[in-house]
Amino acid sequence: MSEQELLAEVEQLKTANQNKADLISISAHELRTSLSAVKWLLKMLVDEDFGKLSDEQRSLLERASLSNDRMIALVNDVLTLNHTDDSTINYKIELIDMVQLVDEVVFDFTSEGFKKGVEIVFIKPSERLSVSGDKLRLRVVMQNLLENAIKYSERGSRISIFLTPAGENVQLTVKDSGIGIPPDEQQNIFNKFFRASNAVKKESVGSGLGLYTTKRIIEVHKGTITFETEQGKGTSFMVTLPRAASASAPAQEGV
């Protein structure tokens, strides 16, 4: 194959990939419109905006609501994945202050943590820790890890987040004392659509795409993700990302 043919093929594949991504975006928009209508209506019915309900009616509507929320979570995750998948070419690389990024995400989740009765503690490093990467995608990583930690923690427990230098890398640790991951299911947790049996039991809303997406994003950034877990005791996720020189050297080297 000549170089010209090869370039033409690459262009064709890029177009095909973009078309797929566009189709997913459009379908998701349409799906969300119907799902919003159902979500709003069910909540108004449960709130008795349209009249009194029997206990049985309420409980059935609440079940419908949960099932609808599960579908919304799936659409959201598919969209995030779509953005991750379609655009490794479109990653916007910049120098990111990790302390600031983690701080922002922790702030966003404070009220969620409060609602679930879970304390979130971020132990900040004494020095500035920067990485070179795509800010929005790395936010997704932090959001997914923290969201999972909150979701699978018990009321009254604590989530600790550590950011530390580790040689040439920056290490981010999100430690919860939640339900943990059953030993025979640990090898599957980064698989697309996989959800651990105890996770499904505790929280029915979830698509099984969060950790898959997280791992993909980290790998694109030439990082790693590992975990330590004990069922019933908790889980720690450790993410390492190549450390970038701070401030004076803007990210020229890419990821």
Next chain:
Amino acid sequence: MKKILIVEDDTFLKNLESSKFTREGFEVMPATTSEDVARLIAQTVPDVVLLDLVLPGVDGFGILEMLKKNESTKHVPIIVFSNLSDEKDVIRAKDAGATEFIVKANYTLDEIAQKIKTIVG
């Protein structure tokens, strides 16, 4: 009573929004197109706008621009309320002066009403 201009082309969604926000103590000004918006704001300036993006004719971005150019409405907070959530749409709306960008499917209407109340006081 605070006045809320709702721009939404889906009749069912608009009816639910109107019903909920009226119940929450707002005066609702419902609109479907940019022409409706132009006609309504010529009569009354709303306290807040809840703006869908995908609309027939002039879309939400066009209406956002129109409201920000108009002397009487340029200070009115505009909440973009859409099921689009691409990074480029969010940035475009914020750059055009939107106060907030809310994904419809992620909130119930009573949660939206609370958000609006914190914005308009």
